[in-house]
Amino acid sequence: MTLLATLNALLIQPFVEFGFMRRALVACLALGLSCGPIGTLLVLRRMSLVGDAIAHALLPGAALAFVMFGFSLWAMSIGGFVAAVAVAGLAGLVARLTPQREDASFAAFYLIALAAGVMIISMRGNSVDLMRVLFGTVLAVDDASLLLIAGITTVSLLALALVYRPLVVECFDPGFLRHLGHAGAWVHGLFLTLLVLNLVGGFQALGTLMAVGLMMLPATAARFWAAEVWSLAAVAALFAVLSGWGGLLLSYHANLPSGPAIVLLAGSFYMLSLLMGRRDSLLARQLSQRAHRKA
């Protein structure tokens, strides 16, 4: 009984007791559910760093909105969304019109965007504001942000369900759908839009620097446990949700900043998976080096 009581006090009580913890938990659950599949597809499309680039590209839009309207959820979300879509679109356009590859143009544009964003905030705000934008405020998530995040998750999961097959096929064998007369370009565009939406959602809670952590770390960790696209996405979502829950508890009990706690927990899931995951991890490789089947 005492063990159960302790566990209850450790793992559940904080959420029962405090509304801000409950809201933060729901925000993390929602984010995790859609970040899992999107991160998985990002990794499979070899766009791991594009997520990072887009997360930084949100900054000037959000910053400009912050300078103009103060700490307004809608203004900052729309500003961030517009800026990130613009950077993604410009990078894609440059890749299409010139020989420069998409990753290089992404890097160029996001660096410009990041510098512009920091410049805008520091011209008008102070370093606390900058920290809020960069690292988010998951413990201050209000009902409006919660609705926004949950809405983004719902839209993302529905949209992913609709285009799941073409997304996967386009990534595995890009020529196949084109030969059947389907254009892959708009599937790619839709996917990038979903990515931006999720980063806008994550930015409310975790800030522009950390939002992409909840997306990429679980997805890369899942690779050591699952072998097919759907199971990778499921494991990634599970890791993301667990990181959110555990990270909040960690920050509550140890009085740590919540955003970094969540992302660091996701990071430790990754390190653990890398060391002792079921598939292709360092441990699994060590163990299976000698054992082999007859055929």
Next chain:
Amino acid sequence: MKAPMPVVPARADALAVTPPAIAVEDLTVSYRQHPAVHHVSCRFEPGSLTAVIGPNGAGKSSLLDALTGRVQPSTGRVHTGGLKRGGLAYLPQQSGIDRSFPLGVLDVVMLGSWPRIGWFRGATTEQRQHALRALAQVGLIGFEHRLISELSVGQFQRVLFARVLMQDAPVILLDEPFNAIDTRTTADLMRLVQHWHAEGRTVIAVLHDMAQVREHFPLSLLLARECVAHGATEEVLLPHHLKRAQQMAEQWDEHADWCAAPAGGSVNPGLTS
């Protein structure tokens, strides 16, 4: 050049759809204003088995891309006689495919039924059985639950052939189907190509191995951006044709004059002075 004689299919009645003739008319496909395929006209008869040969950079893959409608021609057009999109199965080069992708073998074969199941519909048991039969036909019984990342290059090529089988298309295009494939696998897959030919399907394959072409392909199209020769293989694979193709492919002029061939296509107006 005279059009090649149509090949009489062995069992044309075995096919649900008889393949139409494919007519290529004054086709030019260019990349950065340099033609990869230059004013080519030719005709592939229903049920014919043709090898497309030529030196590297002769525009063989570009011709296939134009046949499937994947690239927009700069001039001319391809008539596929009302063939539906799914009526054309295409075997790509492996280099364009991510072989480490986490997909199962059966899933890849089932992609062949895309024209029937599309984005949302589930595959029927019948289609699943069809896919398993296709796997058996390419010699991969028991591989249905394996991941493609676990397969060798040759085994993966068999999977791609199974996908073409699954598509059950009257016209089949193969882009270098036997590249980096061992003799045993090549022989197995070549039997499949012969089988398609016997069923009355039109098969067009880009190939490099001249011995293979002589042995298995009744018709050949020798390409060096332009059509050098097209017809019965023994009349195409003549030393003077091959030599000419080699010479034509080696001619590369970065600042070549704009082509003003009497075609319907637009001539680039720049640099006329």
